[in-house]
Amino acid sequence: MIIRPRRLRKTPAIRAMVRETDLSVKDFIAPLFVKPGKGLKDPIKSMPGQYQFSLDMLVKEVKELWTLGILSVILFGLPDKKDSMGSRSWAEDGIVQLAIQVIKKHVPDMLVVTDVCLCEYTDHGHCGLIKHNEVDNDATLDLLAMQAVSHARAGADIVAPSDMMDGRVEAIRNALDANNYQNTGILSYAVKYASAFYGPFRDAADSAPQYGDRKGYQMDPANALEALKEARLDLEEGADMIMVKPALPYLDIIRRVREISEVPLAAYNVSGEYAMLKAAQIKGWIDGEKAMLEMLLCIKRAGADIILTYFAKEAAITLQS
Ligand code: PBG
Numbered sequence: 001m002i003i004r005p006r007r008l009r010k011t012p013a014i015r016a017m018v019r020e021t022d023l024s025v026k027d028f029i030a031p032l033f034v035k036p037g038k039g040l041k042d043p044i045k046s047m048p049g050q051y052q053f054s055l056d057m058l059v060k061e062v063k064e065l066w067t068l069g070i071l072s073v074i075l076f077g078l079p080d081k082k083d084s085m086g087s088r089s090w091a092e093d094g095i096v097q098l099a100i101q102v103i104k105k106h107v108p109d110m111l112v113v114t115d116v117c118l119c120e121y122t123d124h125g126h127c128g129l130i131k132h133n134e135v136d137n138d139a140t141l142d143l144l145a146m147q148a149v150s151h152a153r154a155g156a157d158i159v160a161p162s163d164m165m166d167g168r169v170e171a172i173r174n175a176l177d178a179n180n181y182q183n184t185g186i187l188s189y190a191v192k193y194a195s196a197f198y199g200p201f202r203d204a205a206d207s208a209p210q211y212g213d214r215k216g217y218q219m220d221p222a223n224a225l226e227a228l229k230e231a232r233l234d235l236e237e238g239a240d241m242i243m244v245k246p247a248l249p250y251l252d253i254i255r256r257v258r259e260i261s262e263v264p265l266a267a268y269n270v271s272g273e274y275a276m277l278k279a280a281q282i283k284g285w286i287d288g289e290k291a292m293l294e295m296l297l298c299i300k301r302a303g304a305d306i307i308l309t310y311f312a313k314e315a316a317i318t319l320q321s
Helices: 005-009 012-018 055-067 095-106 137-154 168-178 196-204 225-237 248-260 271-282 288-302 312-320
Strands: 028-034 041-043 051-053 072-077 111-116 129-131 134-136 158-161 185-192 241-245 265-269 306-309
Touching: 005 012, 028 055, 028 095, 028 312, 051 055, 055 095, 055 312, 072 095, 095 111, 095 137, 111 137, 129 137, 134 137, 137 158, 137 168, 158 168, 168 185, 168 225, 185 225, 185 248, 196 271, 225 241, 225 248, 241 248, 248 265, 248 288, 265 288, 271 288, 288 306, 288 312
Parallel strands: 028 051, 028 072, 028 306, 072 111, 111 158, 158 185, 185 241, 241 265, 265 306
Antiparallel strands: 041 051, 129 134
16 A cells, blocks of 8 residues: 555645644844934845845834834944944944834834844954953953843843853843843844854944954854753853854754753844845846745744744745735
């Protein structure tokens, strides 16, 4: 007798009935780049369809995203000036702080997540404070904590540290609590690899390190057990949610982290993953829409509950139609 799995694939109705994973607009967090100025919606060359927004244009975009059913955005800032400490990252009138306020004013129910890191704000482009030619872990923690508190003060719902310093989740949790922001959540980039797939983002956010690389703090792509250790540590330190980044070359890591954690798991479908698909689509080499939905679905199937993706808006439009 032949066993016939094809019976369950026979019609759209039966396929829909037995489908194990569903992609929804509620799964997405849309990354947005914000910069000083007025009336700006500057295209990002290496990420077709993505822009750097000034505050007024950002509001328009966020309203559109909300109308499409997207519940959350994550903000990245391009500051007016950089220095060795990244001091514009915790300024009350910093670009991200202003962006949070303006979003909360015009689209109050949008869940606002902020990326907490120094690399966009330091003149050397590293994610921490440089001392004796090295990224100094413990000195960086205070600066990250100040940045996180300033985001909370501006109205951020969730802060998302992406720097990969040791102990930063605990440092940020303590600082938030000490300043009466007990209800501000932490989505930690717990498992973040030193990846070539961040290339387009570093153009978009002007955050490439001016010398060296990030291998002294971001993880080695060869390691999986270390991912479990990083995830456990951040959970112990009080992360409300954790993230694996990048997504597509790391689906095995998403699955393994999913299996050891009891909090919502996010995956970051990063800039390089977006750029590759867009490039092939523009060349007419791939059906971009179908490939996009397949990518996102497979990230969920691997175990992610939440997907940070530059496709958020496009996927929302496609899922609606
Ligand atoms: C900041 C940060 C980066 C990304 C998110 N937060 C860049 C990096 O670590 O170099 C990458 C996001 C993407 O590639 O889409 N540290």
